């Protein structure tokens with residue numbers, strides 16, 4: 281049975297502690313966090329795990345096979361490289377790193393160690409997103425014209441990440457799952473309202489190699505919680521709404537060219553058909569992600585949340601950050617991989 285440890289048991293890391301502690305396929309051996317309050321919470325969720333103030337003790341423990349890193353974003357790359365160098369598999373919370381140079385360092389360390397490194401792009405393990413990918417890749421939806429994401433709420437302010445780096449990985453990872461590539465260009469404009477030099481709201485526009493357009497609205501300063509991804513394709517339109525009870529809606533809507541027409545205005549006809557809501561068996565995405573990580577440790581390959589996609593996402597975030605500094609000037613995204 282795999283022996284796991286969690287590094288960083290704050291607001292989000294405690295969820296990893298809970299899910300790993302309840303998982304019969306692995307054992308939660310230790311939780312490391314310098315904050316005693318975090319360790320107190322971990323004690324309740326995982327009474328059998330060792331509680332450590334120093335993550336070095338986790339790294340030095342040769343009996344630990346893998347670590348989940350859920351410390352602040354700025355520490356991810358350094359801790360991930362150290363864990364890989366100690367021969368451990370790693371599941372790193374998003375964002376993988378705060379620069380593509382650091383993301384590449386993790387990829388190099390993973391290559392050298394031969395251990396699996398996976399990034400906690402939670403949305404790519406969401407059952408409704410997986411169904412959406414199935415539908416999209418089956419061709420039933422037709423050709424993708426554009427997609428649009430909204431991830432807004434009145435939420436927690438962060439000091440070490442702006443709304444782009446905090447929320448952006450979720451939407452970029454879903455788009456990457458569907459399209460399997462980085463955008464050619466990204467343009468981003470944002471607004472720092474509550475803290476100096478930290479954007480609370482970001483509007484991101486991306487152009488993909490096959491011509492598709494994507495727009496993403498990210499904010500923690502908004503009146504209502506919205507988590508939506510809309511795909512507008514030639515045959516169907518689909519909405520994934522993570523706060524609605526029916527997560528996926530498939531609209532038989534669009535425009536069609538009839539084979540023949542007599543008047544100019546009839547060359548495109550509106551198709552305003554039914555809405556289909558598929559039944560989706562739900563499972564907690566964090567648990568699905570953990571199972572994927574445990575499977576990947578066995579096979580040696582992560583099929584989702586893999587480093588190649590995380591590197592594409594980091595490069596996109598980096599280009600978007602540059603575009604933010606230039607008030608929306610489109611910036612090219614490095615395509616080499």
Ligand SMILES: NC(=O)c1ccc[n+]([C@@H]2O[C@H](COP(=O)([O-])OP(=O)(O)OC[C@H]3O[C@@H](n4cnc5c(N)ncnc54)[C@H](O)[C@@H]3O)[C@@H](O)[C@H]2O)c1
Pocket residue numbers: 287288289290291292293312313314315318335350351352353355373374375400402446
């Ligand atoms: N996947 C998701 O849906 C999701 C949701 C929220 C947050 N996150 C990500 O999880 C990470 C943590 O976010 P959070 O909201 O829990 O932050 P947080 O500030 O609440 O928790 C971070 C914890 O890490 C601890 N820590 C700091 N340095 C450490 C070190 N060197 N070793 C071990 N522990 C250390 C802190 O004491 C704190 O308890 C961030 O990268 C964030 O973006 C992911």
